[in-house]
Amino acid sequence: MSKRSNSPGRQFALLSLLAVGMFGFAFALVPLYEIFCEITGLNGRTSGEAASVAQIAEISDREVTIQFTAQVFRGMPWEFRPTENQMRVRVGEVNTTEYYARNRASGMVTGQAVPSVSPGHAAQYLHKVECFCFTQQHLEGDAEIDMPVQFYVDPDLPEDIGTLSLSYTMYRVPDAEVVVPEAAASMPADHEGHYQP
Amino acid sequence: MIAHADTIPKQRHPLIAFILRWLLTTNHKEIGTLYLCLAFLLFFIGGAMAMVVRLELFQPGLQFTQPDFYNQMVTLHGLIMVFGAVMPAFVGLANWLVPLMIGAPDMALPRLNNFSFWILPFAFILLLSSMFMEGGAPNFGWTFYAPLSTTYGPPSTDYFILGVHLMGVSSVLGAINVMVTILNMRAPGMTLFRMPLFVWTWLITAFLLIMAMPVLAGAVTMMLTDRHFGTSFFEAAGGGDPVLFQHVFWFFGHPEVYIMILPGFGIASQIIPTFARKKLFGYHSMVYATVAIALLSFIVWGHHMFTSGMPLAAELFFMYATMLIAVPTGVKVFNWVATLWRGSITFETPMLFALGFVIMFTIGGFSGLMLALVPADFQYHDTFFVVAHFHYVLYPGAIFGTMAAVYYWLPKWSGRMYDERLGKIHFWTATIAVNLTFFPMHFSGLAGMPRRVVDYSIAFADFNIVSSIGAGLLGLTQILFLYIIVKALTSGEKVTDAQVWEGAEGLEWTLPSPAPLHSFHTPPEIEPDEAHAATDKA
Numbered sequence: 247m248s249k250r251s252n253s254p255g256r257q258f259a260l261l262s263l264l265a266v267g268m269f270g271f272a273f274a275l276v277p278l279y280e281i282f283c284e285i286t287g288l289n290g291r292t293s294g295e296a297a298s299v300a301q302i303a304e305i306s307d308r309e310v311t312i313q314f315t316a317q318v319f320r321g322m323p324w325e326f327r328p329t330e331n332q333m334r335v336r337v338g339e340v341n342t343t344e345y346y347a348r349n350r351a352s353g354m355v356t357g358q359a360v361p362s363v364s365p366g367h368a369a370q371y372l373h374k375v376e377c378f379c380f381t382q383q384h385l386e387g388d389a390e391i392d393m394p395v396q397f398y399v400d401p402d403l404p405e406d407i408g409t410l411s412l413s414y415t416m417y418r419v420p421d422a423e424v425v426v427p428e429a430a431a432s433m434p435a436d437h438e439g440h441y442q443p
Numbered sequence: 444m445i446a447h448a449d450t451i452p453k454q455r456h457p458l459i460a461f462i463l464r465w466l467l468t469t470n471h472k473e474i475g476t477l478y479l480c481l482a483f484l485l486f487f488i489g490g491a492m493a494m495v496v497r498l499e500l501f502q503p504g505l506q507f508t509q510p511d512f513y514n515q516m517v518t519l520h521g522l523i524m525v526f527g528a529v530m531p532a533f534v535g536l537a538n539w540l541v542p543l544m545i546g547a548p549d550m551a552l553p554r555l556n557n558f559s560f561w562i563l564p565f566a567f568i569l570l571l572s573s574m575f576m577e578g579g580a581p582n583f584g585w586t587f588y589a590p591l592s593t594t595y596g597p598p599s600t601d602y603f604i605l606g607v608h609l610m611g612v613s614s615v616l617g618a619i620n621v622m623v624t625i626l627n628m629r630a631p632g633m634t635l636f637r638m639p640l641f642v643w644t645w646l647i648t649a650f651l652l653i654m655a656m657p658v659l660a661g662a663v664t665m666m667l668t669d670r671h672f673g674t675s676f677f678e679a680a681g682g683g684d685p686v687l688f689q690h691v692f693w694f695f696g697h698p699e700v701y702i703m704i705l706p707g708f709g710i711a712s713q714i715i716p717t718f719a720r721k722k723l724f725g726y727h728s729m730v731y732a733t734v735a736i737a738l739l740s741f742i743v744w745g746h747h748m749f750t751s752g753m754p755l756a757a758e759l760f761f762m763y764a765t766m767l768i769a770v771p772t773g774v775k776v777f778n779w780v781a782t783l784w785r786g787s788i789t790f791e792t793p794m795l796f797a798l799g800f801v802i803m804f805t806i807g808g809f810s811g812l813m814l815a816l817v818p819a820d821f822q823y824h825d826t827f828f829v830v831a832h833f834h835y836v837l838y839p840g841a842i843f844g845t846m847a848a849v850y851y852w853l854p855k856w857s858g859r860m861y862d863e864r865l866g867k868i869h870f871w872t873a874t875i876a877v878n879l880t881f882f883p884m885h886f887s888g889l890a891g892m893p894r895r896v897v898d899y900s901i902a903f904a905d906f907n908i909v910s911s912i913g914a915g916l917l918g919l920t921q922i923l924f925l926y927i928i929v930k931a932l933t934s935g936e937k938v939t940d941a942q943v944w945e946g947a948e949g950l951e952w953t954l955p956s957p958a959p960l961h962s963f964h965t966p967p968e969i970e971p972d973e974a975h976a977a978t979d980k981a
């Protein structure tokens with residue numbers, strides 16, 4: 247039996263509160279999902295923080311293939327591609343590759359690259375020591391640049407993974423969010439590779 | 444001012460009096476009728492859109508529609524059938540039946556009830572008006588995945604968003620009302636475990652609505668701010684993630700499918716015992732199975748997203764959790780069959796629809812189990828197999844359930860009997876048509892025909908001809924259904940017996956037929972029941 251002292255008005259208020267709470271829960275899913283992705287590497291999200299070389303335990307004899315791809319998001323007037331398509335690397339060894347970018351527009355355009363690794367659950371084993379994706383990149387009209395990525399593969403990489411692909415999407419940074427070029431070099435992007443306001 | 448139907452001054456013009464009567468009514472029976480009429484109207488509109496889709500798919504190639512218009516038809520058909528036909532029909536049935544079944548004079552919050560209903564016509568005017576706007580109606584499927592609906596959605600998407608907000612407000616308020624009514628308005632002696640199963644299933648459905656609809660409202664709100672206010676919830680360029688949309692949507696979407704089926708379970712559980720002339724087998728297990736289905740429905744949403752790049756552990760979790768739902772569902776089917784066992788069964792139209800519901804819903808449940816298997820789902824995903832599955836659970840589940848309810852309770856509501864011969868013709872043509880329409884979709888889907896595409900390979904042509912002919916027949920049966928109801932209401936044989944059906948039990952059958960506008964102003968006497976009294980103490 248329900249408690250008759252619980253008046254309909256009170257129940258209406260409580261249930262409405264529950265509904266409002268669930269509306270809030272929909273928004274709470276946003277940070278929850280980000281944390282979940284961060285932990286599991288879901289969707290190939292990589293850590294945006296520079297890894298230090300000192301973290302490497304040892305270089306092993308195991309070799310894996312790293313493939314590089316690049317795409318330009320709509321509205322971005324850059325040409326953007328890897329300088330080499332793939333690389334055979336030893337696990338634990340620090341390697342460097344370069345991405346090429348050219349601004350096809352006449353004025354300065356700022357770009358932000360967002361990395362993604364597949365298979366997604368391997369993302370946490372690809373560490374970037376240095377990456378152009380840590381900061382915004384500024385290119386004057388018609389200017390071109392080779393941008394380095396320094397990385398190593400974690401020795402804990404599961405045995406069944408023999409090939410990793412590292413993909414970058416280059417986004418145009420809206421003018422309002424461009425970090426002043428002089429300061430940009432010393433300012434790290436936040437952990438998702440968002441551009442800093 | 445809220446006018447009561449009886450207190451509108453008599454000297455008004457009859458038309459104005461008529462409009463005010465229905466606009467301002469707070470009577471649960473009249474609001475129930477309004478809900479059912481609106482649902483039936485929208486059922487025809489959504490059905491007409493399905494006819495356009497099936498006409499186009501009759502042959503490969505483009506015949507009648509351009510791809511964009513085809514996509515609009517697919518989208519609106521889904522949205523209108525889910526939010527406009529099935530859900531309002533169930534709310535209408537709840538309005539009519541819940542107070543009668545628990546011995547209450549009305550809903551607990553009658554003015555809110557009026558408000559919940561009258562929001563809906565505006566919601567659907569907003570949604571349907573988008574068809575006449577520049578850029579056309581929403582064309583991204585009823586699931587409105589980002590970025591199709593955010594970055595690439597037509598301008599009318601904003602009308603769709605506002606429409607969904609209104610529908611959400613309406614269903615949440617309606618659900619709160621049903622819940623408060625059931626918890627507070629039961630006649631003395633009507634303990635929770637003596638409530639008819641229709642009331643139980645609606646109590647649980649109301650809980651699902653309150654939990655799920657606000658999440659949908661959150662999803663469309665995020666869409667709206669992404670489209671116009673510079674946020675990037677689902678926009679990769681701003682650090683958001685389109686896959687997040689799918690998580691938010693399906694967190695609502697899976698409970699939603701149970702919102703569309705649980706009241707149908709309740710209806711079958713009322714009708715089958717009546718015509719088997721036996722008590723429902725396993726009443727308590729029916730209640731617990733429904734609760735289990737409702738709770739599980741919140742942890743299985745990932746089965747819609749197996750192909751979106753999930754970690755293996757998550758895929759396994761969602762697969763096993765989904766398959767677990769087959770257990771309580773199996774309990775329910777077992778109980779219905781056990782109720783029939785050694786009953787003295789007669790096959791009046793409501794019983795036929797209820798039995799069709801049990802058999803064909805079970806078939807739809809089996810294809811659901813197939814879709815729950817991760818490795819198999821990679822093949823079935825986004826094919827017509829999925830279309831076959833959810834139409835098999837929705838048509839025989841929600842639509843047959845509603846039709847069974849209308850045939851079963853219409854004599855009580857109106858005091859007139861439908862034409863039994865026409866009812867049986869309706870059932871058999873509808874059953875043949877449903878199977879002609881949706882069964883071949885299993886095969887075209889397994890053969891690889893993608894859903895939501897206007898054109899298809901010639902290899903699928905034969906299956907599609909059968910589906911389209913079946914759909915045409917199914918469309919005709921709706922007109923027959925409308926005719927049967929109109930005929931019953933205008934010239935049906937008068938019902939004088941309160942019980943109407945020989946084996947019917949429950950408080951609603953103690954009222955005269957037709958049920959008077961105001962009933963149970965003094966709570967009914969509920970006779971102590973030995974069997975129930977024993978379990979209540981436990």
Ligand SMILES: [Cu+2]
Binds near residue numbers: 696697746
């Ligand atoms: Cu689901």
